[in-house]
Amino acid sequence: MNTKKYLAQKLFLAALFILPAIVLGQVNTGLPSLELKTGIYRIQAEIADTPQAREVGLMNRTSMPINSGMLFIFEQKAGHCFWMNNTKIPLSIAFIADDGKIVNIEEMQAETTNNHCPKAAVRYALEMNKQWFSERVIVPGSVISGLPRR
Template sequence: MDRDKKYVWFSLSVLFICAGICAGVRDVCGEALKRNKVLPINVAGIELEIELATTSEEQILGLMYRDTLDDDGGMLFVFPKEKHVSFWMKNTRIPLSIAFIKADGRIMQIESMKPYSLDSHVSREKVKYALEMKDGWFQARKVKEGDIVRIPQAFDGKGE
Protein backbone atom coordinates (compact mmCIF):
# COMPACT_ATOMS: atom_id res chain seq x y z
CA MET A 1 0.00 0.00 0.00
CA ASP A 2 2.85 2.37 0.82
CA ARG A 3 4.32 1.77 -2.62
CA ASP A 4 0.95 2.58 -4.28
CA LYS A 5 0.74 5.89 -2.38
CA LYS A 6 4.22 6.84 -3.59
CA TYR A 7 3.22 6.03 -7.17
CA VAL A 8 0.06 8.17 -6.86
CA TRP A 9 2.02 11.11 -5.39
CA PHE A 10 4.70 10.77 -8.06
CA SER A 11 2.06 10.67 -10.83
CA LEU A 12 0.27 13.72 -9.40
CA SER A 13 3.56 15.61 -9.15
CA VAL A 14 4.41 14.86 -12.79
CA LEU A 15 0.89 15.89 -13.82
CA PHE A 16 1.15 19.25 -12.02
CA ILE A 17 4.60 19.93 -13.45
CA CYS A 18 3.38 19.16 -16.97
CA ALA A 19 0.31 21.34 -16.47
CA GLY A 20 2.55 24.20 -15.33
CA ILE A 21 4.83 23.83 -18.34
CA CYS A 22 1.87 23.69 -20.73
CA ALA A 23 0.34 26.79 -19.15
CA GLY A 24 3.63 28.64 -19.56
CA VAL A 25 3.96 27.61 -23.20
CA ARG A 26 0.33 28.60 -23.85
CA ASP A 27 0.96 32.03 -22.30
CA VAL A 28 4.12 32.61 -24.33
CA CYS A 29 2.55 31.39 -27.58
CA GLY A 30 -0.66 33.28 -26.85
CA GLU A 31 1.30 36.48 -26.31
CA ALA A 32 3.12 35.90 -29.60
CA LEU A 33 -0.27 35.64 -31.32
CA LYS A 34 -1.40 38.89 -29.74
CA ARG A 35 1.43 41.26 -30.53
CA ASN A 36 3.62 41.90 -33.50
CA LYS A 37 5.64 45.03 -34.12
CA VAL A 38 3.52 48.14 -33.53
CA LEU A 39 3.43 51.30 -35.63
CA PRO A 40 1.63 54.59 -34.95
CA ILE A 41 -0.56 55.53 -37.91
CA ASN A 42 -3.25 58.09 -38.60
CA VAL A 43 -6.48 56.96 -40.26
CA ALA A 44 -8.51 59.94 -41.51
CA GLY A 45 -7.35 62.01 -38.52
CA ILE A 46 -7.63 59.19 -35.95
CA GLU A 47 -4.36 58.34 -34.21
CA LEU A 48 -3.81 54.59 -33.69
CA GLU A 49 -1.09 52.14 -32.75
CA ILE A 50 -1.47 49.18 -35.07
CA GLU A 51 0.25 45.81 -35.25
CA LEU A 52 2.31 45.21 -38.36
CA ALA A 53 2.38 42.17 -40.61
CA THR A 54 5.38 42.63 -42.87
CA THR A 55 6.75 39.11 -43.32
CA SER A 56 5.04 36.26 -45.15
CA GLU A 57 4.70 34.37 -41.86
CA GLU A 58 3.07 37.34 -40.10
CA GLN A 59 0.74 37.91 -43.04
CA ILE A 60 -0.32 34.26 -43.22
CA LEU A 61 -1.12 34.22 -39.48
CA GLY A 62 -2.72 37.69 -39.47
CA LEU A 63 -5.38 37.93 -36.76
CA MET A 64 -6.23 34.22 -36.79
CA TYR A 65 -6.90 32.31 -33.56
CA ARG A 66 -7.60 35.42 -31.49
CA ASP A 67 -10.65 35.69 -29.29
CA THR A 68 -10.54 39.46 -28.80
CA LEU A 69 -9.28 42.63 -30.42
CA ASP A 70 -9.08 46.05 -28.75
CA ASP A 71 -11.69 48.54 -29.98
CA ASP A 72 -8.99 50.55 -31.77
CA GLY A 73 -6.72 47.57 -32.36
CA GLY A 74 -5.96 46.16 -35.75
CA MET A 75 -3.29 44.95 -38.12
CA LEU A 76 -1.60 46.69 -41.03
CA PHE A 77 -0.38 44.35 -43.76
CA VAL A 78 2.55 45.89 -45.64
CA PHE A 79 3.52 44.54 -49.06
CA PRO A 80 6.87 45.18 -50.80
CA LYS A 81 5.13 46.86 -53.75
CA GLU A 82 1.62 47.59 -54.92
CA LYS A 83 -0.22 44.48 -56.09
CA HIS A 84 -3.66 42.87 -56.07
CA VAL A 85 -4.13 41.18 -52.70
CA SER A 86 -6.67 38.69 -51.41
CA PHE A 87 -7.78 37.92 -47.85
CA TRP A 88 -9.99 35.30 -46.26
CA MET A 89 -11.11 34.56 -42.72
CA LYS A 90 -10.17 30.91 -42.23
CA ASN A 91 -9.45 30.34 -38.51
CA THR A 92 -10.31 33.98 -37.73
CA ARG A 93 -12.79 34.19 -34.88
CA ILE A 94 -13.39 37.95 -34.82
CA PRO A 95 -15.55 39.70 -37.45
CA LEU A 96 -13.32 42.20 -39.26
CA SER A 97 -13.44 45.05 -41.73
CA ILE A 98 -10.59 45.51 -44.17
CA ALA A 99 -9.41 48.65 -45.97
CA PHE A 100 -7.26 48.28 -49.07
CA ILE A 101 -4.83 51.20 -49.26
CA LYS A 102 -2.65 52.59 -52.09
CA ALA A 103 1.02 53.50 -51.55
CA ASP A 104 0.02 57.17 -51.26
CA GLY A 105 -2.28 56.31 -48.32
CA ARG A 106 -5.64 56.57 -50.11
CA ILE A 107 -8.24 54.04 -48.97
CA MET A 108 -9.51 52.44 -52.18
CA GLN A 109 -11.95 49.88 -50.81
CA ILE A 110 -13.51 48.82 -47.50
CA GLU A 111 -15.19 45.44 -46.94
CA SER A 112 -16.67 43.47 -44.05
CA MET A 113 -15.44 39.93 -43.45
CA LYS A 114 -17.27 37.17 -41.55
CA PRO A 115 -15.49 34.88 -39.07
CA TYR A 116 -14.30 31.52 -40.47
CA SER A 117 -15.46 32.43 -43.98
CA LEU A 118 -13.50 31.08 -46.94
CA ASP A 119 -14.83 33.86 -49.19
CA SER A 120 -12.03 35.82 -50.87
CA HIS A 121 -11.88 39.57 -50.38
CA VAL A 122 -9.79 40.83 -53.30
CA SER A 123 -8.55 44.36 -53.83
CA ARG A 124 -10.07 45.91 -56.97
CA GLU A 125 -6.83 47.82 -57.54
CA LYS A 126 -3.18 47.22 -56.76
CA VAL A 127 -2.47 48.28 -53.17
CA LYS A 128 0.55 48.53 -50.88
CA TYR A 129 -1.33 48.11 -47.59
CA ALA A 130 -4.36 46.41 -46.10
CA LEU A 131 -5.71 47.44 -42.69
CA GLU A 132 -7.85 45.01 -40.68
CA MET A 133 -9.96 46.42 -37.84
CA LYS A 134 -12.99 45.16 -35.91
CA ASP A 135 -16.01 44.87 -38.17
CA GLY A 136 -17.81 48.20 -38.37
CA TRP A 137 -14.83 50.23 -37.14
CA PHE A 138 -14.52 52.29 -40.34
CA GLN A 139 -18.26 52.96 -40.57
CA ALA A 140 -18.56 53.88 -36.87
CA ARG A 141 -15.79 56.47 -37.26
CA LYS A 142 -17.05 57.72 -40.62
CA VAL A 143 -13.87 56.57 -42.39
CA LYS A 144 -14.64 56.02 -46.07
CA GLU A 145 -13.06 55.23 -49.40
CA GLY A 146 -10.87 58.14 -50.52
CA ASP A 147 -9.80 59.02 -46.96
CA ILE A 148 -6.08 59.05 -46.18
CA VAL A 149 -4.05 56.77 -43.94
CA ARG A 150 -0.77 58.36 -42.86
CA ILE A 151 2.08 55.93 -42.27
CA PRO A 152 5.42 57.28 -40.96
CA GLN A 153 7.82 58.04 -43.81
CA ALA A 154 10.72 56.47 -41.94
CA PHE A 155 8.96 53.11 -42.15
CA ASP A 156 10.27 51.31 -45.23
CA GLY A 157 7.86 48.37 -45.15
CA LYS A 158 10.63 45.77 -44.91
CA GLY A 159 10.16 45.08 -41.20
CA GLU A 160 12.04 46.71 -38.41
Protein backbone atom coordinates in the same frame (compact mmCIF):
# COMPACT_ATOMS: atom_id res chain seq x y z
CA MET B 1 12.96 44.99 3.94
CA ASN B 2 11.88 41.39 4.26
CA THR B 3 11.81 39.21 1.14
CA LYS B 4 8.07 38.38 1.28
CA LYS B 5 7.06 42.03 1.49
CA TYR B 6 9.44 42.96 -1.33
CA LEU B 7 8.06 40.20 -3.59
CA ALA B 8 4.49 41.16 -2.75
CA GLN B 9 5.20 44.77 -3.76
CA LYS B 10 6.83 43.67 -7.02
CA LEU B 11 3.88 41.40 -7.86
CA PHE B 12 1.43 44.19 -7.09
CA LEU B 13 3.28 46.61 -9.37
CA ALA B 14 3.50 44.03 -12.14
CA ALA B 15 -0.24 43.38 -11.85
CA LEU B 16 -0.95 47.11 -12.21
CA PHE B 17 0.68 47.08 -15.63
CA ILE B 18 -0.07 43.57 -16.91
CA LEU B 19 -3.73 43.06 -15.95
CA PRO B 20 -5.07 46.15 -17.76
CA ALA B 21 -3.27 45.06 -20.92
CA ILE B 22 -4.79 41.58 -20.69
CA VAL B 23 -8.27 42.95 -19.99
CA LEU B 24 -8.00 45.32 -22.96
CA GLY B 25 -6.73 42.53 -25.18
CA GLN B 26 -3.30 44.08 -25.59
CA VAL B 27 -1.31 40.92 -25.16
CA ASN B 28 2.18 41.13 -26.61
CA THR B 29 2.26 39.10 -29.82
CA GLY B 30 5.90 39.78 -30.56
CA LEU B 31 5.00 41.74 -33.70
CA PRO B 32 6.22 45.32 -34.05
CA SER B 33 3.57 48.01 -34.06
CA LEU B 34 3.17 51.62 -35.09
CA GLU B 35 0.65 54.41 -34.75
CA LEU B 36 -1.46 55.30 -37.76
CA LYS B 37 -3.92 58.17 -38.04
CA THR B 38 -7.01 58.90 -40.06
CA GLY B 39 -8.85 62.14 -39.40
CA ILE B 40 -9.07 62.51 -35.62
CA TYR B 41 -8.57 58.80 -34.97
CA ARG B 42 -5.37 57.10 -33.87
CA ILE B 43 -4.80 53.41 -34.58
CA GLN B 44 -2.30 51.16 -32.87
CA ALA B 45 -1.43 48.73 -35.64
CA GLU B 46 0.59 45.55 -35.39
CA ILE B 47 2.76 45.11 -38.47
CA ALA B 48 2.54 41.95 -40.57
CA ASP B 49 5.33 42.46 -43.09
CA THR B 50 6.78 38.97 -43.49
CA PRO B 51 5.20 35.99 -45.26
CA GLN B 52 4.80 34.18 -41.89
CA ALA B 53 3.20 37.17 -40.12
CA ARG B 54 0.87 37.83 -43.07
CA GLU B 55 -0.16 34.16 -43.22
CA VAL B 56 -1.09 34.06 -39.51
CA GLY B 57 -2.54 37.58 -39.34
CA LEU B 58 -5.26 37.79 -36.69
CA MET B 59 -6.08 34.06 -36.73
CA ASN B 60 -7.27 32.44 -33.50
CA ARG B 61 -7.66 35.70 -31.57
CA THR B 62 -10.92 36.13 -29.70
CA SER B 63 -10.85 39.92 -29.33
CA MET B 64 -9.03 43.05 -30.35
CA PRO B 65 -8.97 46.45 -28.60
CA ILE B 66 -11.20 49.10 -30.19
CA ASN B 67 -8.56 51.29 -31.86
CA SER B 68 -6.12 48.49 -32.63
CA GLY B 69 -5.62 46.61 -35.84
CA MET B 70 -3.14 44.87 -38.08
CA LEU B 71 -1.35 46.50 -41.00
CA PHE B 72 -0.34 44.08 -43.74
CA ILE B 73 2.61 45.30 -45.80
CA PHE B 74 3.56 43.62 -49.06
CA GLU B 75 6.77 44.01 -51.04
CA GLN B 76 4.91 44.50 -54.32
CA LYS B 77 1.68 46.22 -55.27
CA ALA B 78 -0.83 43.59 -56.37
CA GLY B 79 -4.39 42.34 -55.89
CA HIS B 80 -3.67 40.83 -52.47
CA CYS B 81 -6.87 39.05 -51.37
CA PHE B 82 -7.80 38.05 -47.81
CA TRP B 83 -10.07 35.45 -46.24
CA MET B 84 -11.12 34.66 -42.69
CA ASN B 85 -10.28 30.97 -42.27
CA ASN B 86 -9.43 30.36 -38.56
CA THR B 87 -10.19 33.99 -37.74
CA LYS B 88 -12.57 34.10 -34.78
CA ILE B 89 -13.58 37.78 -34.82
CA PRO B 90 -15.38 39.63 -37.64
CA LEU B 91 -13.20 42.29 -39.23
CA SER B 92 -13.23 45.20 -41.65
CA ILE B 93 -10.36 45.57 -44.07
CA ALA B 94 -9.24 48.74 -45.81
CA PHE B 95 -7.06 48.33 -48.89
CA ILE B 96 -4.68 51.29 -49.04
CA ALA B 97 -2.73 52.84 -51.92
CA ASP B 98 0.88 54.00 -51.55
CA ASP B 99 -0.28 57.60 -50.99
CA GLY B 100 -2.36 56.47 -47.97
CA LYS B 101 -5.76 56.78 -49.67
CA ILE B 102 -8.21 54.00 -48.96
CA VAL B 103 -9.09 52.23 -52.22
CA ASN B 104 -11.96 50.15 -50.84
CA ILE B 105 -13.23 48.70 -47.56
CA GLU B 106 -14.69 45.21 -47.11
CA GLU B 107 -16.62 43.72 -44.18
CA MET B 108 -15.49 40.17 -43.39
CA GLN B 109 -17.35 37.50 -41.41
CA ALA B 110 -15.43 35.29 -38.99
CA GLU B 111 -14.57 31.72 -39.98
CA THR B 112 -15.32 32.12 -43.71
CA THR B 113 -13.30 31.47 -46.84
CA ASN B 114 -14.82 34.21 -49.04
CA ASN B 115 -12.16 36.24 -50.84
CA HIS B 116 -11.96 39.98 -50.10
CA CYS B 117 -9.83 41.78 -52.66
CA PRO B 118 -8.73 45.33 -53.43
CA LYS B 119 -10.24 47.17 -56.38
CA ALA B 120 -6.72 48.23 -57.45
CA ALA B 121 -3.21 46.93 -56.87
CA VAL B 122 -2.08 47.86 -53.34
CA ARG B 123 0.84 47.33 -51.01
CA TYR B 124 -1.08 47.91 -47.73
CA ALA B 125 -4.17 46.46 -46.05
CA LEU B 126 -5.45 47.41 -42.59
CA GLU B 127 -7.69 45.06 -40.61
CA MET B 128 -9.80 46.51 -37.80
CA ASN B 129 -12.80 45.29 -35.80
CA LYS B 130 -15.92 44.92 -37.94
CA GLN B 131 -17.54 48.25 -38.86
CA TRP B 132 -14.71 50.27 -37.29
CA PHE B 133 -14.40 52.31 -40.48
CA SER B 134 -18.13 52.77 -41.15
CA GLU B 135 -18.87 53.78 -37.54
CA ARG B 136 -16.33 56.62 -37.93
CA VAL B 137 -17.44 57.56 -41.46
CA ILE B 138 -14.07 56.59 -42.89
CA VAL B 139 -14.68 55.77 -46.54
CA PRO B 140 -12.73 55.12 -49.74
CA GLY B 141 -10.67 58.22 -50.47
CA SER B 142 -9.99 58.85 -46.77
CA VAL B 143 -6.28 58.97 -45.95
CA ILE B 144 -4.38 56.78 -43.50
CA SER B 145 -1.20 58.57 -42.40
CA GLY B 146 1.86 57.10 -40.74
CA LEU B 147 2.34 54.24 -43.22
CA PRO B 148 5.95 53.09 -43.44
CA ARG B 149 7.55 53.97 -46.77
CA ARG B 150 9.06 51.13 -48.77
